[in-house]
Amino acid sequence: xxxxxxxxxxxxxxxxxxxxxxxxxxxxxxxxxxxxxxxxIPSRLKRIYGxxxxxxxxxxxxxxxxxxxxVARNVRSALxxxxxxxxxxxxxxxNGLEVVEYTPAEVKxxxxxSGRAEKSQxxxxxxxxxxxxxxxxxxxxxxxxxxxxxxxxxREMKRMMKALAR
Amino acid sequence: xxxxxxxxxxxxxxxxxxxxxxxxxxxxxxxxxxxxxxxxIPSRLKRIYGxxxxxxxxxxxxxxxxxxxxVARNVRSALxxxxxxxxxxxxxxxNGLEVVEYTPAEVKxxxxxSGRAEKSQxxxxxxxxxxxxxxxxxxxxxxxxxxxxxxxxxREMKRMMKALAR
Numbered sequence: 190x191x192x193x194x195x196x197x198x199x200x201x202x203x204x205x206x207x208x209x210x211x212x213x214x215x216x217x218x219x220x221x222x223x224x225x226x227x228x229x230i231p232s233r234l235k236r237i238y239g240x241x242x243x244x245x246x247x248x249x250x251x252x253x254x255x256x257x258x259x260v261a262r263n264v265r266s267a268l269x270x271x272x273x274x275x276x277x278x279x280x281x282x283x284n285g286l287e288v289v290e291y292t293p294a295e296v297k298x299x300x301x302x303s304g305r306a307e308k309s310q311x312x313x314x315x316x317x318x319x320x321x322x323x324x325x326x327x328x329x330x331x332x333x334x335x336x337x338x339x340x341x342x343x344r345e346m347k348r349m350m351k352a353l354a355r
Numbered sequence: 356x357x358x359x360x361x362x363x364x365x366x367x368x369x370x371x372x373x374x375x376x377x378x379x380x381x382x383x384x385x386x387x388x389x390x391x392x393x394x395x396i397p398s399r400l401k402r403i404y405g406x407x408x409x410x411x412x413x414x415x416x417x418x419x420x421x422x423x424x425x426v427a428r429n430v431r432s433a434l435x436x437x438x439x440x441x442x443x444x445x446x447x448x449x450n451g452l453e454v455v456e457y458t459p460a461e462v463k464x465x466x467x468x469s470g471r472a473e474k475s476q477x478x479x480x481x482x483x484x485x486x487x488x489x490x491x492x493x494x495x496x497x498x499x500x501x502x503x504x505x506x507x508x509x510r511e512m513k514r515m516m517k518a519l520a521r
Binding site: 229230231232234235238258259260261263264265267268269270271272273274275276278279281282283288 | 448
């Protein structure tokens, strides 16, 4: 199964694709979709949607794991973030993909053992879990990979729970 | 010229299409895209995008006038509203349409003379300006028509200013 993680933002949207086979994970791709804060909101949203569509068509993930956010600096930044997030979710659903959501705390807890872990700790865990020779950069890309890993882990946990229940 | 007004919301998204010819306005269509709060966010966003796409293909507007918001009850509702708004903007830009934005205060001031006018006052002005036999219902639809009228008025004002400057 292939999992695409997406960390949406109005200026930078991180993405990361991993392959999961029998609980073993491998890295496929990651990167950042950058939009200029000088560009209009419509053109920025078009770019985020278009680039994510290309990533989905290229790597054909089975599911999209997207950051679920309930906090923001203020209402204005929440609206901006909501724009990017809405467009990222739409790209997934318009490509017929399932969408799953994890909060930053869930991702941190899964990867680094604590919901309050630093971004750098998560980044180091992503490198270790995917056996990468270098740290995945920037944070938006490593956070997106972490979202994909978090979903894989959550599935694995559910499988184990089911097996135990039997 | 045809103007589509859109008042986005995660539960109800209002739309209204008007035709403008030599500063004379006429009503073409209006309505509300309803999504169930019980549905998942991905399916709700897909529906808003899909229905707006149909409206755009059906009425072929030249420009989309969308509500610009800077305030919300809280961060959580701002995120939800941002989702719907981002998807509405994307529908316009993916259909090659220009997007213009007006705040609720600008719309109220243009139509009812005060930025603090009640929704019912705006609704009555929409009815009068479009010579409708009945009040356009519900508020989401009349607000969307008001957004379209506001853009027409703003264009007319700019034309007059240009003419005066000559």
